[in-house]
Structure formats: C-alpha cells, structure tokens
Amino acid sequence: MIEIKNLTYTYEQGTGYEAHALNGVSTRIPDGQFIGLIGHTGSGKSTLIQHLNGLMKATTGDILVDGTSIYSEHYDMRKLRSTVGLVFQYPEHQLFETTVLKDVMFGPKNLGLSDDAAKERARKALELTGLSGERFENASPFDLSGGQKRRAAIAGVLAMEPKVLILDEPTAGLDPRGRDEILSLIRDLHERRKMTVILVSHSMEDVAQYVERIIVIDSGKIRFDGTPREVFRHYRELEALGLAAPQVTYLMHDLADAGFTVDTDAITVDEARDSILKSLPQFRRTV
Numbered sequence: 176m177i178e179i180k181n182l183t184y185t186y187e188q189g190t191g192y193e194a195h196a197l198n199g200v201s202t203r204i205p206d207g208q209f210i211g212l213i214g215h216t217g218s219g220k221s222t223l224i225q226h227l228n229g230l231m232k233a234t235t236g237d238i239l240v241d242g243t244s245i246y247s248e249h250y251d252m253r254k255l256r257s258t259v260g261l262v263f264q265y266p267e268h269q270l271f272e273t274t275v276l277k278d279v280m281f282g283p284k285n286l287g288l289s290d291d292a293a294k295e296r297a298r299k300a301l302e303l304t305g306l307s308g309e310r311f312e313n314a315s316p317f318d319l320s321g322g323q324k325r326r327a328a329i330a331g332v333l334a335m336e337p338k339v340l341i342l343d344e345p346t347a348g349l350d351p352r353g354r355d356e357i358l359s360l361i362r363d364l365h366e367r368r369k370m371t372v373i374l375v376s377h378s379m380e381d382v383a384q385y386v387e388r389i390i391v392i393d394s395g396k397i398r399f400d401g402t403p404r405e406v407f408r409h410y411r412e413l414e415a416l417g418l419a420a421p422q423v424t425y426l427m428h429d430l431a432d433a434g435f436t437v438d439t440d441a442i443t444v445d446e447a448r449d450s451i452l453k454s455l456p457q458f459r460r461t462v
C-alpha cells in the first residue's frame with residue numbers, strides 16, 4: 176500500500192519563479208485498486224505521480240510504501256522504480272532501440288537481469304500488450320503504428336514486472352479504436368494480474384466506466400475522492416474546476432429536472448439507456 180502524507184512540491188524553489196505544484200496532498204492507495212487521477216491541465220497530476228516512484232522528491236511531506244518512508248536513509252530507490260512502473264505521457268517518444276524486443280528488454284536488463292531472463296520477461300510483456308511474435312519483436316519501433324508504439328512502450332514498463340502501474344494520459348492522441356484497445360489492456364492487467372493501476376486523465380468520460388475510484392486534483396490539492404458515482408454527483412462543482420462530468424450525467428439530470436424518473440447516477444450510456452427506457456411506460460415491459 177502507498178500512503179501519501181501532506182505532500183508539497185514547489186518548482187524553482189527559492190527563485191522568483193516558484194510554482195507550487197502540490198499543496199498538501201494526503202491519500203492512501205491500497206493494493207489492487209484501479210484509480211483515475213483527474214485534473215485539468217496544470218493541476219499537478221504529472222508532478223504527483225512522479226513522486227510515487229521516486230523520480231521527484233517532495234519539498235515537504237512523506238510517502239510510505241508498505242509502511243516505510245521512501246525518503247528514509249538507504250531506501251532502495253531502484254527497487255521502488257521496479258515496483259512502481261510509470262508510463263509517461265507520449266511514452267513512444269522514448270523508444271530508441273533498433274528492435275522492439277531490445278527496447279522492451281532495456282528495463283529488465285537495467286535491473287541487472289541476464290540477457291536470457293530479460294528476453295523472457297520482454298516476450299511475456301509483448302504478449303500481454305498484443306505485440307507478440309517475430310514480426311513485432313524484430314521490427315524497428317519506428318515502423319509500428321501510433322497505437323502499437325504506445326503498446327510497445329507500455330510493454331517496456333510491464334517487463335519490469337511492477338506491482339503498481341501508473342499511466343500518464345495513456346490515450347492522448349489515439350483514435351477511438353486505439354483508445355479502447357489501450358483502456359481494455361489496462362483493465363485486463365488490473366483484473367487478471369491484480370495490479371494496482373493509477374490512470375491519469377483529464378477526461379471523466381474516458382475513465383468513468385473503467386475505474387473504481389476517482390481522485391480529482393485541482394491546484395495541487397485533492398478536491399474529490401470517491402467512486403465515479405459519488406464524484407459525478409458534484410458535476411456542477413467539477414464544471415467550476417474546468418472539468419466536465421460524462422455527457423450522460425448531464426442528460427440524466429436534465430431528464431430528471433423535466434419530470435422523468437430516471438437514475439441520475441447512471442454513468443455509462445448503457446445504464447442511461449436502460450434507465451430511460453424503464454421510465455417510459457410503453458417500453459417498461461421490454462426492458
């Protein structure tokens with residue numbers, strides 16, 4: 176479990192350009208949870224997650240992993256980086272090897288694994304991301320499609336076999352199909368591998384149907400934290416923070432205001448359809 180205690184981070188500390196990116200963030204991330212971290216641009220999402228694998232060091236505050244502060248003396252940062260895998264925004268920009276297989280082997284080799292062991296892990300990771308087989312292994316990463324490149328980059332992090340997987344805007348710039356593929360892959364990793372997953376996004380719509388918990392961050396502070404339903408009930412306040420609830424939330428509230436007895440907590444199109452049909456007498460029998 177990860178425990179974040181009153182974390183603050185200031186960029187350019189001590190200069191005239193100080194930027195207080197995190198302003199007292201406290202929360203717990205239990206093992207096996209699937210979390211959406213949402214906030215508008217500049218709210219502090221990337222800053223926060225880079226603390227969780229030790230890439231950035233808090234200005235004040237603490238982070239405990241399984242009860243031990245990652246800032247304690249002799250803490251094994253290398254181990255932390257393999258336990259908490261971080262997939263950056265546009266991770267495909269970091270592909271650099273001559274073949275996909277070599278690229279995915281890079282992380283495990285860096286952990287000190289032999290060539291053979293690294294290859295085995297890389298093959299497993301490529302299989303998980305749907306890029307297995309010689310055709311992909313020996314391809315240059317630069318010859319892959321955009322969505323495939325993204326999956327190869329995710330495979331590179333999975334090959335380190337992390338327990339916690341953090342993805343910074345993993346669907347940015349992908350078409351709807353590419354987006355669905357990546358999100359289903361992530362859901363699979365969570366469900367089948369029991370991984371803890373933190374999915375960073377500025378789109379409620381994207382994460383609504385996947386995650387079990389949403390943390391909303393604004394100006395480096397947590398504003399809402401709960402199940403998607405709980406968080407979307409604050410849709411007016413979310414709007415004031417520059418975030419929109421899923422379209423369905425607005426539709427259902429408008430219908431309720433117009434006198435229909437519909438479920439304003441519906442968060443997916445399917446739930447909304449069922450609820451609307453049920454509210455219409457002529458359809459009641461068929462639902």
Ligand SMILES: Nc1ncnc2c1ncn2[C@@H]1O[C@H](COP(=O)(O)OP(=O)(O)OP(=O)(O)O)[C@@H](O)[C@H]1O
Nearest residue numbers: 186187194196214215216217218219220221222223
């Ligand atoms: N290297 C930096 N130097 C100074 N200020 C920075 C730096 N990086 C980020 N900031 C500031 O810190 C704040 C939080 O930035 P951060 O990148 O964490 O936001 P974000 O939520 O990830 O945004 P986005 O959705 O655009 O990726 C912003 O106000 C940003 O301007």
Ligand SMILES: [Mg+2]
Nearest residue numbers: 220221222264
């Ligand atoms: Mg960011």
